[in-house]
Amino acid sequence: MNWLNKKIILSFFVIISLGFLAFFVIDKAVKSRLNNLPIISNIAKFELTNFDNQKFTNDQLIGKLSLVAFIFTSCEDACPIMSDHFSVLQKRFYDSDLIQFISITVDPSVDSENVLNDYSKNYSIKDNWFFLTGDLQEIINLAEKGLFLSASLLPAGHSTRFVLVDQNGNVRRYYEGTDKTSIFEIQNDILTLLDD
Amino acid sequence: MNIRLFFRSALLSTILAYLLIFIGGLVRVSGAGMGCPNWPKCGDNWIPPTNVDLEQFNLTLAWIEFINRSFGAILGISIIVLCFLSVKYFYSDKRILSISFLSLFLVIANGVVGGALVWTNLNPFIKTFHMILALALVSSLSFLTVEAYKILSVNKFAHRPSSNINKKIIFIFAICIIIEILLGTGIRTNIEIIQIEFPLLDKSEQLDSIPFYKYFHTFMGFTLLFLSFYLYKIFSNHSLKIIKSLNIFILCMITVQILLGELLVFSELPQLARLFHTWGSSWLVGISVIYYNLVDYELA
Structure with a gap:
């Protein structure tokens, strides 16, 4: 019996x-998710125009998580x-008013508000996805100086990266926008920032 | 014939396999499955990088996943040794020989399935398959351990078959455990698919979205509790001490599993309870194999 007791105590101790x-590892893993989203920079000021002709400025980033990408409609x-990929994420986070999507054209001479309006209908199902156009130089400045993305040989040479911007206008992480696995990463990061 | 060495090797492999299931469960509940974004390497090297590239790596998650992979490799080596010993000492015993090599096949196959998990970005169905292969592995290793134990104790044990009905009840018990685990992994897979498609749902909404079979999981849990009481009763006077200990273990484990299951539902799926719920179920699989293969023996 003594032998059995010892074994039970040992098993109990091991468990x-x-x-x-496990508690320590899980806690570390949870904290690491937030640590992996450091503040990289604060997004610079900008003023562009949405496809519905409404102005869209950096102030509208405040209070919401934003995913930003550079595209052009004839690409x-x-x-x-x-x-x-934006469309998938928009559907999955449909019920949240704390998330918005921003696609900025790098070909504003072609992508007028009307063109962007038509383009948006192919992808967007809610008014939390903005398709912005404006002055090309301002767009290049925003890409290069505001978000540290390449913007040379436009329109074809635009960056294919997504940028996650937090509720305070801080850039938190970049993702490869053409990689499907990014959707999974973005979802996790959005949930982490929403829980923070 | 050095049977003791084979027994120790089988026992060590079994213990390592259980620890690996625990670590694998930890990877799952901590969300570290994609900690290393490729397989078999982790980034450009075999070990996680030390220079932090935040876009590519969450180093904490990478190390959790890396420890899981390393432990899998250690288990693989342990089973290779076991196979070597089985060839050396059990060349004429085709059963032990074949189960040893089956274990080797299972550990290698499960390593590759682990790779497929990474390649498919943690497909929930492949996750479930990964778990089922791990359960098959602990079953085969438990079988080898108990067979070696029986050969070692040949002078102490006498073969006295239990009644057919009792043997059948143990068999039904083991089948119920497998069904119960499949139901549980089904629920988990369902939750993970819901989490991907509807990331904003809270835990109780996720549970509500699961079809009716979740109630069958609870029902089966209580059926197993009843069966374990029955086994406890019919084998409470068994002459083998190990059978009596297993009786108590099974009864306690199923009770704990039911409590953990309820905790999962009512405390919004705490990760620690989830980990032990999964791990406990793997114990029941291995223990059933040992129980089934020992119950026909008595003290000589």
Whole structure:
């Protein structure tokens, strides 16, 4: 009986130790998600125009999580994939008013408000997705100086990255916009920032 | 014939397999499955990078996943040793020989399925398959351990078959455990699909979205509790001490599992309870194999 008692006590000790270890690891994992979203920079001031002719400025980033991408409507390779990925995310976070999507054209001479309006109908199902156009130089400045993305040889040379901007207008993380696995990462990061 | 060495090797592999299931469960509940974004390497190297590239890596998650993979490799080596010993000492015993190599196949196959998990960005169905292969592995390793134990104790044990009905009840008990685990993994898979498609749903809404079979999981839990009481009763006077200990273990484990299951529902799926609920179910699989293979023996 003494032998059995010792074994029971030992087993109990091992299980409690594993429990503590698991608790520590889970806690570390949860904290690491937030640590992995450091404030990279604060987005610069900008003023562009939405496809409905309404002004859209950096002030409208405050209070919401924003996903930003640069596209152009006649692009046949990366842009449709990027917009599809935005579309998936828009559907999945449909019920939240704390998330918005921003697609900025890098070909404003072609992508007028009307063109963007038509383009939006192919992808967007809610008014939390803005398709912005404006002065090309301002768009280049926003990409290069505000978001540290390449914007040379436009329109084809635009960056295919998504940028996650938090409720305070801070850039928190970049993702490869054409990579489907980014959707999974973005979802997790949005949930982490919403819980924060 | 050095049977003791084979027994120790089988026992070590079994313990390592259980620890690996625990670590695998920890990877799942901590969300570290994609900690290493590729497989078999972790980034450009075999070990997680030390220079932090936040876009590519969450180092904490990478190390959790890396420890899981490393432990899998250690288990693989342990089973290779087991196979070597089985060839050396059990060349004529085709059953032990084949189950040893089956274990090796299972551990390698499960490693590759782990890779497929990463390639498919943690497909919930492949996750479930990964778990089922792990359960098959602990079953085969538990079988080898108990067979070696029986050969070691050949002078102490005598083969006295239990009644057919009792044997059948143990068999039904084991089948019920497998069904129960499949139901549980079904619920988990369903929740994960719901979490991907509807990330904003809270935990209780996720549970509400699961079809009626979730109630069958609870019903089966209580059926198992009843069966374990019955086994406890019919084998309470068994001459083997290990059978009596297993009786108590099974009864306690099923009670704990029911409590953990309720905790999962009513405390909004706490990760620690989820981990032990999964791990406990794997214990019941291995213990059923040992129980079934020992119950026909008595003290000589």
